[in-house]
Amino acid sequence: MLLIDKYAYTNRLTNTNPYIKFAIVVIALAMATITTSIYINLSIQIIMSMLTTVVAGIPINKYFKFLFIPSTFLVLSILTILISISRVDIYAWRIEIFNYYVGITESALQESILLSTRVFSAMASTFFLGLTTPLNNIIRVLKKMYLSNVLIELLVLIYRFTFIFLEEAMEIHTGQELKFGYSNMKNSLRSTGLLISSLFTRLILRYRDMVVVLECKLYDGEFKIGD
Amino acid sequence: MIKVESLEYKYEDGTKALKNVNIDLDKGNIIGIIGSNGSGKSTLFLNILGILKPSQGTIKYNNTPLKYDKKSLRNYRKEVTMVFQDPERQLFYSRVYDDIAFALRNLNMSEDEIRKKVELTLDRVKALNLMEKPTHFLSYGQKKRIAIGGAIVMDSKVILLDEPTSGLDPAMTEEVISIIKELSDEKKLVVSSHDMDFIYEVCDYVYIISKGEILGEGVPEEIFLKSKLLKDAGLDKPWLVKIHEYLGIPLVKNENELLKIKLIKESI
Numbered sequence: 001m002l003l004i005d006k007y008a009y010t011n012r013l014t015n016t017n018p019y020i021k022f023a024i025v026v027i028a029l030a031m032a033t034i035t036t037s038i039y040i041n042l043s044i045q046i047i048m049s050m051l052t053t054v055v056a057g058i059p060i061n062k063y064f065k066f067l068f069i070p071s072t073f074l075v076l077s078i079l080t081i082l083i084s085i086s087r088v089d090i091y092a093w094r095i096e097i098f099n100y101y102v103g104i105t106e107s108a109l110q111e112s113i114l115l116s117t118r119v120f121s122a123m124a125s126t127f128f129l130g131l132t133t134p135l136n137n138i139i140r141v142l143k144k145m146y147l148s149n150v151l152i153e154l155l156v157l158i159y160r161f162t163f164i165f166l167e168e169a170m171e172i173h174t175g176q177e178l179k180f181g182y183s184n185m186k187n188s189l190r191s192t193g194l195l196i197s198s199l200f201t202r203l204i205l206r207y208r209d210m211v212v213v214l215e216c217k218l219y220d221g222e223f224k225i226g227d
Numbered sequence: 228m229i230k231v232e233s234l235e236y237k238y239e240d241g242t243k244a245l246k247n248v249n250i251d252l253d254k255g256n257i258i259g260i261i262g263s264n265g266s267g268k269s270t271l272f273l274n275i276l277g278i279l280k281p282s283q284g285t286i287k288y289n290n291t292p293l294k295y296d297k298k299s300l301r302n303y304r305k306e307v308t309m310v311f312q313d314p315e316r317q318l319f320y321s322r323v324y325d326d327i328a329f330a331l332r333n334l335n336m337s338e339d340e341i342r343k344k345v346e347l348t349l350d351r352v353k354a355l356n357l358m359e360k361p362t363h364f365l366s367y368g369q370k371k372r373i374a375i376g377g378a379i380v381m382d383s384k385v386i387l388l389d390e391p392t393s394g395l396d397p398a399m400t401e402e403v404i405s406i407i408k409e410l411s412d413e414k415k416l417v418v419s420s421h422d423m424d425f426i427y428e429v430c431d432y433v434y435i436i437s438k439g440e441i442l443g444e445g446v447p448e449e450i451f452l453k454s455k456l457l458k459d460a461g462l463d464k465p466w467l468v469k470i471h472e473y474l475g476i477p478l479v480k481n482e483n484e485l486l487k488i489k490l491i492k493e494s495i
Binding site: 005006009134135136156159160163167206209210212213214215216217218219220224225 | 273276278300301304305308309311313315316317319320321322325329330332333334361363364377378381
């Protein structure tokens with residue numbers, strides 16, 4: 001099962017009122033979007049990280065590992081904003097290649113700093129919600145906010161299928177590994193291909209089973225969540 | 228109740244999965260359907276549920292043939308439901324409470340009523356302490372209990388149980404047996420299995436299925452004496468029947484009765 005999900009169900013804030021948590025996160029996100037102050041963003045980020053690690057008790061090393069994955073995307077996209085190419089020397093810092101200048105302008109630098117603090121504070125906020133609140137509670141809040149049923153159903157199904165997907169993939173992978181499927185480069189490539197194709201058929205089978213189960217549980221086209 | 232009459236089911240490629248199957252669920256309260264792997268037990272169950280449509284023959288519920296339109300099927304499945312072999316596939320929601328409540332919510336019951344029923348059900352399957360747990364945190368045995376709970380919460384009249392004891396440890400098997408026995412007071416149960424000891428102890432009428440055909444039927448005390456029939460179906464005798472045949476000990480239904488005989492003998 002997913003580690004994120006495990007924490008969501010076992011941290012110290014699991015049973016805290018989800019509406020309060022949701023409100024805090026929404027306010028933090030709104031503030032981060034509106035403000036142009038780096039300091040507000042930084043403080044949101046610090047407060048949210050503290051709430052997640054110190055208050056809710058998510059291990060700090062795991063927390064940074066979780067943050068690391070989206071951070072790589074973030075760094076890549078910030079780099080494209082930061083660095084530009086021009087024939088005219090408008091840069092605060094630059095290098096010259098064949099009459100072109102590649103560098104960083106002052107305004108780009110400021111923009112990037114603001115943007116990255118904003119994104120990090122938003123990320124810390126969503127991580128706080130994701131790591132401390134079980135999905136069912138989040139759904140309950142969304143339902144109260146009159147989010148359309150189609151979106152809620154999608155959420156339920158995506159969540160369910162993420163687990164099915166991971167379970168099946170891990171099962172196949174373990175099986176292959178026990179038969180030395182990943183012992184060298186050639187085998188690994190072949191095994192990965194096999195894994196993908198058998199994963200696909202297995203998922204279709206699981207989907208069929210799920211349809212039968214839903215039929216038996218009198219599903220009539222809408223996932224009911226309750227209060 | 229449910230009657231299966233000369234049912235035949237063909238796969239898309241034309242191979243017959245079920246041939247001329249006749250089953251009458253009035254013959255007992257806990258009906259056993261036994262057969263080896265791939266004998267057609269699960270296909271039969273899916274036919275009885277109306278998920279698969281037989282190529283020939285009919286399934287009758289209270290003497291009216293099953294109709295396959297959406298509304299009739301929905302009404303039918305309020306009365307007839309199933310516990311699947313693999314509980315992982317049956318559990319849908321990530322919290323035990325929500326998973327058991329799912330069918331009730333589909334019936335548009337009020338949340339108060341749902342809470343009452345879910346608690347009652349969890350108590351019956353001895354899993355009240357799991358109510359708030361996420362389903363993927365549970366052990367296999369616990370999942371099985373919740374899956375059974377998800378079926379009995381619906382107050383249906385018939386429950387089909389596909390291999391209810393497979394993969395369970397002895398203690399959990401005993402628990403499932405006691406749940407099944409309790410349930411049979413108010414519901415009709417159909418149990419498929421290839422655990423002969425379990426079927427022998429629990430069922431009061433047994434059908435033997437092999438390669439899609441019913442090879443034999445009868446009360447367990449008789450059917451399990453037919454060695455050739457069982458061998459043809461790829462099955463074995465329950466140990467209580469074996470000791471009856473090999474050691475001449477009177478044929479009893481369960482271990483407790485055996486102990487009683489032993490005590491009586493000793494007292495004599």
